[in-house]
Amino acid sequence: MILNSDLIRAEVLNQEFHLLNSGAIKDWLLNQDLLSQRDIEVTIYSSESFIKERDTGFDGTAIHFYSPSASINELYTIFRGSEHREVSDWRPKDWVYNLLGIFTGLGKTQYEAARAFNEEVTNHILNQTIPPLRKIGMGFSLGGNLVQTLQLIEAPFEIVFTYNDAKPSVYQLAYIDTTFQHEIELHTNQVLDPFSLIYQIPIEGLEKLAHRIYPTEKEFIYKLNVNSDLLYAFHIVPGFMDVGHECLLRVRKGQRLREVLEDIPPTFFRTIREGLATYSLLYETEGFDALWEEITGLDAKTIEAIFRSIVDYREDGFHPGLLKEWWKIYTHLFGSMDELYNRLPLFTTLLSRVWEHAPTFLRLLMSNNYLTVEEYKQWNESLTVIRGHMGGDLDHGILEQDLWLSLLTSFRLLKKVMILLFEDVVAGVQAHDLDSLIYYIRKYDKIFL
Numbered sequence: 001m002i003l004n005s006d007l008i009r010a011e012v013l014n015q016e017f018h019l020l021n022s023g024a025i026k027d028w029l030l031n032q033d034l035l036s037q038r039d040i041e042v043t044i045y046s047s048e049s050f051i052k053e054r055d056t057g058f059d060g061t062a063i064h065f066y067s068p069s070a071s072i073n074e075l076y077t078i079f080r081g082s083e084h085r086e087v088s089d090w091r092p093k094d095w096v097y098n099l100l101g102i103f104t105g106l107g108k109t110q111y112e113a114a115r116a117f118n119e120e121v122t123n124h125i126l127n128q129t130i131p132p133l134r135k136i137g138m139g140f141s142l143g144g145n146l147v148q149t150l151q152l153i154e155a156p157f158e159i160v161f162t163y164n165d166a167k168p169s170v171y172q173l174a175y176i177d178t179t180f181q182h183e184i185e186l187h188t189n190q191v192l193d194p195f196s197l198i199y200q201i202p203i204e205g206l207e208k209l210a211h212r213i214y215p216t217e218k219e220f221i222y223k224l225n226v227n228s229d230l231l232y233a234f235h236i237v238p239g240f241m242d243v244g245h246e247c248l249l250r251v252r253k254g255q256r257l258r259e260v261l262e263d264i265p266p267t268f269f270r271t272i273r274e275g276l277a278t279y280s281l282l283y284e285t286e287g288f289d290a291l292w293e294e295i296t297g298l299d300a301k302t303i304e305a306i307f308r309s310i311v312d313y314r315e316d317g318f319h320p321g322l323l324k325e326w327w328k329i330y331t332h333l334f335g336s337m338d339e340l341y342n343r344l345p346l347f348t349t350l351l352s353r354v355w356e357h358a359p360t361f362l363r364l365l366m367s368n369n370y371l372t373v374e375e376y377k378q379w380n381e382s383l384t385v386i387r388g389h390m391g392g393d394l395d396h397g398i399l400e401q402d403l404w405l406s407l408l409t410s411f412r413l414l415k416k417v418m419i420l421l422f423e424d425v426v427a428g429v430q431a432h433d434l435d436s437l438i439y440y441i442r443k444y445d446k447i448f449l
Helices: 006-016 022-031 093-103 109-126 142-154 170-176 178-188 195-200 203-213 230-234 256-263 266-286 288-296 300-316 320-334 337-342 344-356 358-367 373-389 401-432 434-444
Strands: 041-046 060-067 072-079 134-140 159-163 221-226 245-249
Touching: 006 022, 006 072, 006 134, 006 159, 006 434, 022 041, 060 109, 072 109, 072 142, 109 142, 134 142, 142 159, 142 170, 142 221, 170 178, 170 195, 170 203, 178 203, 195 266, 221 230, 221 434, 230 256, 230 401, 245 434, 256 358, 256 401, 266 288, 266 344, 344 358, 358 373, 373 401, 401 434
Parallel strands: 072 134, 134 159, 159 221, 221 245
Antiparallel strands: 041 060, 060 072
16 A cells, blocks of 8 residues: 555645646655655545535545556545635535535535545546556545545445544435435334434434444444544534544543533434535525525625625735725615525524533533533523513613523623634644644554554
8 A cells, every 4th residue: 555654645635635646746756755655656536526516615636546567556545624714715615515415414415526526536447447457535524524524425445544534424424325215214214304304213222223224344444533522522422424434643531521411311413404404405406695694584695795895905905996896785785685684584593502401511511621610500590580580570671680691791702612612623723724634643653454
């Protein structure tokens, strides 16, 4: 195997984000003493050259090493992780797919693009080389989810390596794989039409059935994760599957965000999934712009114009044409504010679920040191007072003193918790980064043999 260690594979994944060409990757591999045979041909295939359908946000790269004289014919297919935004525009399609395609399960656009890319590159290479072809799948973050899901359903690779992956979910597998969906329907004696009925099925039964359908220990999936990674915290959420063989770098004693998520009632996550299901289907059928406009009421073209004007300003500075463009954006943007107001029920619905589970959340925050015992008691008492006044008839709209003090106490403690949560999320995001992962691999020297 040319890329024969976790460190080398992680560094290649990191460089793939920078859109390497064949010459650059070959020079780098030579510098790493990985290509002792200098007649090895290295070819890079980009998903942009193979996927011509609607832009789903999927990006991938295939690296082919070929030397008939040395009996080398290896294809490393890389599924790229989540980008902060797409290279071409402002739309965070990767993150929308993370939420709607993986968490709710009602999404397969990036999966289908990944499968098509793998098939087309494989066929292209088989037509030009002497078999056998050794195929290795690799992925980081979202890419780790895509390559694992593809391997579970179709097993196109000899071996798969993932790093700080987003786990596959039982909902995602059921939505993509009609065979698994049929087994669920037979097992529960009900037709999943609409598919969102799946959320009513006890999650333990779905996970047990999934592990029976997919031989997760025999699919040669090897995973390397850092326990301080943000995605590792969300691995504990019900519905995500443990597959393959995991090597965990324990760079911290624990992660309190993961511990909070572990104790949240499964019914809360079920409610959120049900609420997002409609938007998942809209995104699948009509794309990001339709989803954006449905949720916010703001014209996606207006947001794109803002993005383009910022790029224009950075590149060319201020000019009269830019002022005219800003005025056009202003008139379109504020003409859409009424639509934005009409979309607020979506957010109030989510907040109502948080409010419903507030006592449970407060206990979790206290047990994981986001609140002291005294602060927990104060906040709980304040919520009791606020609930007592809800729906009541306040005297001429003037807040009573106990309600006013309870609101102030709640906002003060909420501010403290949000700051601590934000700090933990930032630390988790930093640990998720490939540069951080490479640092920890070097430090701990954990290598799959």
